[in-house]
Amino acid sequence: MPIPRSRGLVSRSLLRENAYQVLRDAIVDGTLAPGERLSDGDLVEWLGISRTPIREALSRLEQSGLVRTKPGRYTIVSPLDSREARDAQSVTAAMHELAVRQALPNLSTAELEAMRAANARFAEALAGNDVDAALAADDEFHGVAVAASANGALRAVLERFTPLLRRVERLRFSSLSGRGSVGQHSSIVDLCAAGDVEGAAAATRANWGTLVPLLDTLSEAQEKAD
Structure with missing residues (x-):
């Protein structure tokens, strides 16, 4: 274009x-x-x-x-490179897991409600096939823990690698494979509300891990093209 x-x-x-x-x-x-x-x-x-x-x-x-x-x-x-996207995914997943670990002990009721509200907007956007709104709501959901962690280094790493990963996520959220994230988000909020640091951290990493099958597909497509 x-x-x-x-x-x-x-x-x-x-x-x-x-x-x-x-x-x-x-x-x-x-x-x-x-x-x-x-x-x-x-x-x-x-x-x-x-x-x-x-x-x-x-x-x-x-x-x-x-x-x-x-x-x-x-x-x-840049063309969308599967190896670079995999690197971005692993780093991003680790940073969001760390954000939850650092934020959860001090996560307020208002912040938990903000996560629930963002997930509701996320579900609505997916139902309406509005990819831009889905990505914005997903950013808002995960951004609550990032902000609550008050970790500037963590935020800087995410600012660097998230845009590359968002190119992949546009593919996921434009398909039915992105719908499962709504339930995963709900589980993360429930675990945070229960004060389960290990459970919330694991659920967050698993949520970001759902990109891996799409990265596998991208890698296979690039190998065929080469």
Whole structure:
């Protein structure tokens, strides 16, 4: 898909961070397709800002595995690589498990209710085949424990690896295979409410582990293509 023709999407006062967020989200949701070339000129016109914050954003996206750059030649949206996605999945699962372990002793009733409310929105989005809303609600659900853990290093790791994994999750939540996460989320909340640290941590890891079969399918498809 060509870069959208709309202009001025990012306010000049926001610059670097918003340029990164807009480009990241466009890659994750498929607006910018795998293999698509990204020219500074097109991105300047689309986002309505200068080249410097765009190049800084592209550098961050490269570190996250979302773009590939050959200096002086090209920058492209990275194809979805099964090995990179597996690495992101294992790290992300471990970080969310750690978040639950660190958050649970101090998790409030209000935070538990926030998780339940997010899961209700998640179920509604899945029922309506609204992938964007499902991903947002899933982020909100898991984000409660991440925020409650108050662990800045954990949050930084997730910010780096989650976008790559979200590309895979769009495939899962657009199919019936994502529906099982609603029940898994409910179990996580119940275990947290019961103060069962080990049970909640294991359930969280298992929830993120449901991506593994999809990664297997992706790996098999890439092997056939090679």
